Amino acid sequence: MTNILEESGFDPNRKLRIVGTSPVKPDGRDKVTGRAKFGADLALPGMLVGKVLRSPHPHAIIKFIDTSRAQALPGVMAVVTRDDFPEIPPGTGEGDLTRNVMAREKALYDGHAVAAVAATSESIAKQALKLIRVDYEKLPHVIDAVEAMAPGAPILHEHLRAEGIKGAEDKPTNVVERQEFRMGDVEAGFREADVVIEREFRTCPIHQGYIEPQACVANWTKAGRVELWCCTQAHFGMRDNLASILDIPKEEICITGAEIGGAFGGKTIMYAEPLAIQLSRKAKRPVRIVLNRNEVFRATGPVSGTHSRIKMGVTRSGRFTAAEAEMVYQCGAFTGSMYYNGAQTMFTRYDLKNAKAVAYEVVSNRPKVNAFRAPGVPPVVFGVESVVDELAKAIGMDPLELRLKNAATEGYTTIYGETFGPIGFVETLEAAMKHEHYRAPHSGPNCGRGVAAGFWWNRAGDTSGKLRITADGSVNLLLGTIDIGGSRVSMCMMAAEELGIPLERVSAVIANTDQVSYNRLTAGSRVTFSSGIIVVDCARQAIAELRRRAAAAWNVSEQEVVYEDGTCRLARAGGAAPLSMAELVKRGGPISCSSTLAVTGAGPGFGVHIVDLEVDRETGGVKILRYTVVEDAGKAINRHQVEGQYQSGAAQGVGWALNEEYIYGEDGRLQNPSFLDYRMPVASDLPMIEAVIIEVPNPKHPYGLRGVGEVPVVPTLAAIANAITSAIGVRPYELPMSPPRLLKLIETAGTSKS
Amino acid sequence: MAAKIQVSTTVNGEQRRFQCEPQQTLLDVLRDELALTGTKEGCATGDCGACSVMLDGRLVDACLVLAAEVQGKKVETIEGMAQGEELHPLQRTFLEHNGSQCGICTPGMLMAARALLERNPDPSETEVRYWLAGNLCRCTGYDKIIRSVLAAAKEMRGA
Ligand code: FES
Ligand code: FES
Numbered sequence: 001m002t003n004i005l006e007e008s009g010f011d012p013n014r015k016l017r018i019v020g021t022s023p024v025k026p027d028g029r030d031k032v033t034g035r036a037k038f039g040a041d042l043a044l045p046g047m048l049v050g051k052v053l054r055s056p057h058p059h060a061i062i063k064f065i066d067t068s069r070a071q072a073l074p075g076v077m078a079v080v081t082r083d084d085f086p087e088i089p090p091g092t093g094e095g096d097l098t099r100n101v102m103a104r105e106k107a108l109y110d111g112h113a114v115a116a117v118a119a120t121s122e123s124i125a126k127q128a129l130k131l132i133r134v135d136y137e138k139l140p141h142v143i144d145a146v147e148a149m150a151p152g153a154p155i156l157h158e159h160l161r162a163e164g165i166k167g168a169e170d171k172p173t174n175v176v177e178r179q180e181f182r183m184g185d186v187e188a189g190f191r192e193a194d195v196v197i198e199r200e201f202r203t204c205p206i207h208q209g210y211i212e213p214q215a216c217v218a219n220w221t222k223a224g225r226v227e228l229w230c231c232t233q234a235h236f237g238m239r240d241n242l243a244s245i246l247d248i249p250k251e252e253i254c255i256t257g258a259e260i261g262g263a264f265g266g267k268t269i270m271y272a273e274p275l276a277i278q279l280s281r282k283a284k285r286p287v288r289i290v291l292n293r294n295e296v297f298r299a300t301g302p303v304s305g306t307h308s309r310i311k312m313g314v315t316r317s318g319r320f321t322a323a324e325a326e327m328v329y330q331c332g333a334f335t336g337s338m339y340y341n342g343a344q345t346m347f348t349r350y351d352l353k354n355a356k357a358v359a360y361e362v363v364s365n366r367p368k369v370n371a372f373r374a375p376g377v378p379p380v381v382f383g384v385e386s387v388v389d390e391l392a393k394a395i396g397m398d399p400l401e402l403r404l405k406n407a408a409t410e411g412y413t414t415i416y417g418e419t420f421g422p423i424g425f426v427e428t429l430e431a432a433m434k435h436e437h438y439r440a441p442h443s444g445p446n447c448g449r450g451v452a453a454g455f456w457w458n459r460a461g462d463t464s465g466k467l468r469i470t471a472d473g474s475v476n477l478l479l480g481t482i483d484i485g486g487s488r489v490s491m492c493m494m495a496a497e498e499l500g501i502p503l504e505r506v507s508a509v510i511a512n513t514d515q516v517s518y519n520r521l522t523a524g525s526r527v528t529f530s531s532g533i534i535v536v537d538c539a540r541q542a543i544a545e546l547r548r549r550a551a552a553a554w555n556v557s558e559q560e561v562v563y564e565d566g567t568c569r570l571a572r573a574g575g576a577a578p579l580s581m582a583e584l585v586k587r588g589g590p591i592s593c594s595s596t597l598a599v600t601g602a603g604p605g606f607g608v609h610i611v612d613l614e615v616d617r618e619t620g621g622v623k624i625l626r627y628t629v630v631e632d633a634g635k636a637i638n639r640h641q642v643e644g645q646y647q648s649g650a651a652q653g654v655g656w657a658l659n660e661e662y663i664y665g666e667d668g669r670l671q672n673p674s675f676l677d678y679r680m681p682v683a684s685d686l687p688m689i690e691a692v693i694i695e696v697p698n699p700k701h702p703y704g705l706r707g708v709g710e711v712p713v714v715p716t717l718a719a720i721a722n723a724i725t726s727a728i729g730v731r732p733y734e735l736p737m738s739p740p741r742l743l744k745l746i747e748t749a750g751t752s753k754s
Numbered sequence: 755m756a757a758k759i760q761v762s763t764t765v766n767g768e769q770r771r772f773q774c775e776p777q778q779t780l781l782d783v784l785r786d787e788l789a790l791t792g793t794k795e796g797c798a799t800g801d802c803g804a805c806s807v808m809l810d811g812r813l814v815d816a817c818l819v820l821a822a823e824v825q826g827k828k829v830e831t832i833e834g835m836a837q838g839e840e841l842h843p844l845q846r847t848f849l850e851h852n853g854s855q856c857g858i859c860t861p862g863m864l865m866a867a868r869a870l871l872e873r874n875p876d877p878s879e880t881e882v883r884y885w886l887a888g889n890l891c892r893c894t895g896y897d898k899i900i901r902s903v904l905a906a907a908k909e910m911r912g913a
Contacts, residue, residue, distance in 0.1 A: 024849045031857030032845040034792020034832035038858060041791040122782070123775055209892045211796040211804055212858040261794070261858025262892045293797040485893075486855060640852035644894055648855070651895030675801035675890060683896040684880075684887040 004537045005600055010699045018497045019703050022640035025489035026507060027259070039215030039231030039258045040290045047217065048077055048118040050276050050289035051125040053132050054299060055107030055114050058365035058668025059141035059154060062103055062114060062134060069131040070117055075124035078282035079132070080275060081115045086247045091159040096334040098245040100368050101274050107136065108156055108333035109365050110669040111298025116272070118279040118287045141365040141668040145330030146307055148174040148364040156333060156363045174363045176335045181343050182356040183415045189322025189354030193313025195394045201383035202734040203717070204661035205305040205330065208372050209652070209680050212261020213296045218276035219286040226253040226277055231260040233267045233482050234521030239513045242274055256512040257482045264484075264652070265371030266301045268521055269336075297673035302662055303372040304329040304337040306379040314391045318405045322354040323347045327380050329361050334368040337361050341376035344416040346384050349425055349455040349606055350406040355415050365668055371523060373649060374456045374710035378656065378717050382735065385452035385718030389725070399451050399722070400438070400608070404429045418457070424632030424696030425606040429453070431694050432608040432630040446615045447625065448727025453608045454714025458707035459524030463531055464517035464596035467495065467538035469546075471590065473566070473582030475499060477508040477538075480519035481531045485709050486641040490528045491535050493637055494703065498539035500565035501581070517596045525707025528637060529698075530599040536702045541593035549584045603698025603706035607631035609650065609719040615727045617746055620739030622658055622724065628690040634698040634706030643691035646712045650689050653716020655681045661736050763824045765790065766834030774821040781805045781816035784831060792832040792861045796890065803889030806862035806869075807831050813869040815888075832861035835868065844868055844906040853902030855893035863889050867903045875911050879904065 030036040055062075067079040082104045088095045090105075098104070103112045115132050119125035140154040147153055155172045162169070164178035190196055216230035226248060232238050235255040243250040260267060272289040280287040291300070308327035314320050325346060331337035343357040392399040407426045413419045432438055432451070442449045466478040477491055492506040499506075520526065547561045550568035554561070554576050562571050569578035585591060612626040629646040636642040659679040663671045672678045697704025717735055724742070725731040730749035734741065758773040765788060772787045781798070784790045784807070796802035798817045805816040808830035835842045844867050847853065854860040863886065870877060870885040877885065882903050883896070891899060 022852070025852070027857075028849045028852075028854060029841075031854045031860050032841065032848050032864060033836055034790075034861045036857050037791070038794070040785075040795065043786075043789070121775075122786075123777065210856075210858075211802060211890055211892055212794070212856070213796070260856060262856045264892070290795075293799065293801075484856065486852075640898070644852055644855050644898060647895035647897045648893050649895075652892065674799055675797050676799065680890060680892065681896075682887040682890060683883040683900065686883075686896055688879075688900070689895050689897050 004533055005597060008700055008702045010697065010702055010704050012697060016497060018493045018503055019637050020635065020639065022638055023489065023493065023503055025486055026492055027488055036259045038212055038261045042217045042229050042258065044217060044219060044286040047286040047288050048120060048283055049122045049125045050116055050118045050279050050287045051129055052113050052272060052275060052289065052295065053115040053129045054295065055103060055112040056110060056669065057107055057136055057138055058110050059139040060107045060136040061105065061139065062107060063137055064135050065115055066133040067115060070128040073124065073128050073131060075120040076117055076128045077120065077285060078118045078279045079115060080278045080282065084278045085245065088245065090157060094244045097241055100334050101270060109367050111295065111367055113275065113299065116275040116279060118283045143364055143366060143664045143668060145305065145328050145362040145364055148362050149328065156365065176331065176361040176363060178358065178360050179340050179343060180356070180358045181415045184354035186322045186324050186354045186356045190313045192315065192321040194316045195391060196311065196313040197387050197390050197394065198309065198311035199383065199387055199733060200309045201386065203306045203379035203382060204736060205302040205366065205369070206656050206660040207297060207301045207678065208264040208266030208303070210262030210264060210266055213291040213293060214267065214271050214300060215290040216273045216276050217286055217288045218273065218280045220277060220280040220284070224252065228253065228255045228273060228277065229258055230255065230273055231258045231267060233260065233263045233484055233523055235482060235513050236518050237521050238270050238273065241270055242277065246274055246277060254512055254514045257510050260482060260484050264373050265375055265523060268371050268523055271300055293675060294673045297678060298670050299367050301370050302332070302367060304331055304369045304376065304379065308380050308383045310383040310387050312387045312391060314395060316395055318395060318397050318402050320350055320352055320406045323352055324355070325357045325380065327359050329359060329376065330364050330366065331361050332366040332368040333363055335361060336369050338371060338376040342380040345377050345455055345457065346380045348414045349408055349453055351408045351412050357415065373652070373713040377456065378653065378714050381454055381714050382717035382721060385715060386721050386731065389722045400429055400433045403453050420604060422696060422699065423604050423606065424694055427696050428606050428608050428630050428632050428694050431692060432610060435610065435628060435630065435692065437610050437626060437628040437690065442612050444614065446617060446727050447612065448723045448725065449610065449612050450719045450721065450723030450726055451608065451610050452715035452718035452722060453606065454711055455604065455606050456525065456710035456714060457604050458529065458602040459526035460530050460599040460602040461520035461526060463519055463534050463599050465531060465534040465538065466516060466592060466594040467535065467542055469542060469581055469585055469591040471582070471585055473580055473585060475501065475506045477506065477535060478511045478515060479508055479531055480511050480516040481527045482510055482522040484522050485645060486638065487527045487531065490637040490641060491531055494532050495535050495539050498536050499543065525605070525709040526602065529602055529701055529705055529707055532705065533599055533701060534595045534597065537595040538593040542591055545591050545593070546581065546584050549588050550579050553579065553587055601700025603634050603700060605632055605706045605708060605711040607711040607715055609715040611719045611723045613720065613723045613727060615724060615742065620743035622737065622742065624654060624687055626687055628692060629712055630692040630694060631708065631711055632694040632696050632706060633708045634701065635695050635704035636693045637703060637705055639693065642693055642708050645708045646691035647689040649712020650716055651681050651686055653713050654686065654720065657717045657720040657735055657737060659736050659738050759822045761822055761825045763827055763829055765829045766831060776822060778821045779817050780819040780821050780824055780829070783821040784816060790831050790833050794858055794861055796858070803866060804859055804862040806865040806889065808865065808869065813866055832865060835864060842868065843909050844903065847902040847906040847909065851898050851902040851905060853894065853899040859889060859891040863891065863899055871907050871910060875907060877907060
């Protein structure tokens with residue numbers, strides 16, 4: 001028998017009843033009535049309040065920690081410090097993990113955890129933190145990644161040697177690694193070009209900005225098991241990481257994922273969870289830790305700031321001849337920027353033969369970065385798509401036409417070695433060019449239009465889940481992947497479609513780590529694709545079992561049984577009455593099917609953004625007038641969910657391009673750790689965002705879908721920068737284009753655009 | 755430790771009594787003492803609107819109200835928005851238009867939107883956007899939230 005990965009059963013002519021519509025999601029009702037249980041919403045009997053003490057210094061040796069006064073405070077049930085965590089050598093993956101959740105030798109950023117307490121009330125816990133004495137020896141710090149690379153810069157990790165840099169292997173450095181990707185002959189390619197443009201770009205670290213701070217409840221049970229409830233995208237990964245840093249067998253940890261109030265990549269790693277577990281172990285009571293917003297900004301998240309230099313060549317007739325990039329990603333105190341994603345995908349979407357991308361990752365005294373939609377990609381695509389815009393102007397070609405002329409198609413082999421199957425970049429570009437938005441005039445003083453394109457490969461990987469048919473013939477899905485973007489409804493839709501039953505008969509729950517096999521985290525736009533394959537695989541097994549049962553009941557061969565719309569009937573007319581799912585469950589008991597696969601076959605995604613905006617020359621403010629996202633979804637399972645992904649990607653990109661940034665003082669402390677000073681887009685900052693769904697199917701999936709969560713943020717920064725250029729006649733090379741920066745840019749431009 | 759304060763108040767039409775510390779906020783008490791966790795905390799500094807509730811008919815951030823202040827007042831939260839099984843039109847349109855994605859901002863959005871429609875049954879898109887500017891959402895780009903509110907307004911006007 002072929003497996004679903006070899007033979008997906010995709011049929012472009014299949015008549016669909018449910019897939020491709022926009023039904024209400026099953027988890028919606030609890031969300032609009034306040035009943036959904038998010039990370040901070042669980043309370044257990046006897047539960048204590050956990051609080052974390054954090055370093056106020058960006059870089060300091062921790063000489064000693066005296067917790068005796070805190071411990072003596074009535075109501076304090078446990079205190080933990082570095083001494084409560086097993087020693088793991090620095091410079092290993094786990095060594096970094098444990099040092100990030102609790103500082104050991106040194107505090108490496110403002111906000112780095114140094115101790116935690118559990119107490120009977122919030123106020124006692126806060127008071128206890130004040131009673132902990134930490135003796136710090138302050139060290140010089142470095143915030144900027146380029147400065148951190150310079151000779152003589154303060155060194156964060158004595159053990160760090162630059163991998164990939166010749167001659168630097170024997171000296172401590174802040175450079176984590178250098179990676180290079182190349183194809184063809186870049187020098188020869190540039191010689192063929194009529195126009196070569198080379199520019200430098202900078203972006204600032206931003207935060208994922210989920211509205212729900214990280215929260216968890218840990219319970220070290222009498223039996224010595226760890227029960228953890230938390231809002232995470234990666235419950236299996238977290239289980240494994242906790243096991244290794246706390247030295248607990250994996251099997252003794254069970255993690256239940258709460259409803260998750262936004263994540264976007266920022267909830268893929270652990271923060272306070274191991275602290276809560278160790279506190280619970282000591283206090284012998286459940287412990288809840290809910291981070292506050294200040295902690296979320298100072299100690300979780302952010303996305304790398306980048307410096308990049310990008311060079312591209314084009315012929316007069318509009319063919320790219322070569323592309324080259326060098327970029328530096330700051331990753332905060334520990335590795336995690338996923339700089340290699342940027343290097344591999346930044347030019348991917350153009351059918352370049354000659355390309356080279358070199359990326360460095362550099363530590364500095366900032367919180368360890370974490371993933372954010374298309375991790376590592378948007379800030380460097382900002383540079384690439386800005387240069388493409390300049391090239392189009394230089395040769396007098398429409399910017400989308402230039403992209404279309406160079407669009408990668410099926411059969412193109414990328415810089416990272418993948419040969420594309422069916423992809424929809426051309427269709428996406430053509431749809432954007434034909435769209436009424438692109439054809440509509442845009443004029444008015446200080447108004448401009450920008451376009452940009454983006455790519456993300458989409459992910460797959462280990463996935464496991466179950467499908468059960470219960471006594472009344474309803475279907476329950478047990479999914480191993482956390483639902484962060486509305487995947488549950490799409491799973492129910494695929495199951496209902498496959499089984500030919502009404503959507504209302506299908507429900508879905510997210511499994512804890514005891515209930516199904518290992519699942520790779522929810523990230524990289526892998527879940528609707530991968531878990532969808534698991535669901536369809538299970539549904540097909542269930543149908544086979546239903547047919548087996550009907551065949552046995554009628555004493556015929558399985559070939560003579562037809563399954564249709566939730567019932568089995570005899571293929572030939574007449575004879576026995578059809579048997580429903582409920583009746584078949586009565587004969588032989590509940591049906592349970594499971595599927596565990598290392599899923600492959602994710603289809604690459606491409607998007608094109610069109611934005612109109614207006615610049616206020618007096619305030620430096622930018623008003624987004626119109627925004628259109630055109631993107632290939634392969635197949636939209638639930639159209640509303642897909643549109644929501646497109647719209648949020650654009651909105652987050654607007655924040656990234658225009659306002660969001662981490663601002664540090666001379667003292668190395670974060671100056672804007674609040675939603676008041678860290679300015680994310682609000683409703684009045686944005687217009688409606690038009691989502692145009694292109695569907696070039698990915699035949700590796702039974703319904704043809706591609707991931708859709710990452711691409712929507714990739715082109716935004718450049719689209720906005722290109723629109724600003726079109727509005728004021730001068731190009732921003734640095735983001736965010738916040739009012740003060742934009743005013744300065746306007747000043748340097750001098751006279752207004754004529 | 756300061757002595758606890760006795761407070762008696764009405765929450766979603768029910769008489770409730772609780773004890774609180776002087777520095778505790780209404781948000782703390784709703785969530786931790788009264789087990790009404792539908793009201794969310796996104797910032798605790800009045801910047802995100804996730805904790806929006808009604809206090810004597812006024813829309814407030816529960817994180818900026820001291821619990822002791824609600825003595826004798828009327829508090830309304832998301833848990834009181836539906837009438838039994840019957841959803842408020844806003845709750846229904848948020849479902850139909852997918853105005854709730856992850857859902858963490860949703861209770862606050864709904865409370866704020868209901869307060870808007872009570873004083874302005876026929877708001878323009880711009881009016882909805884400015885009214886909701888104090889409620890952050892990171893998931894939706896606001897598009898579907900605004901559509902949900904406009905659809906509910908239309909339905910409630912009987913248009
Ligand atoms: S929690 Fe009250 S406004 Fe954010
Ligand atoms: S739906 Fe997630 S923050 Fe609004």
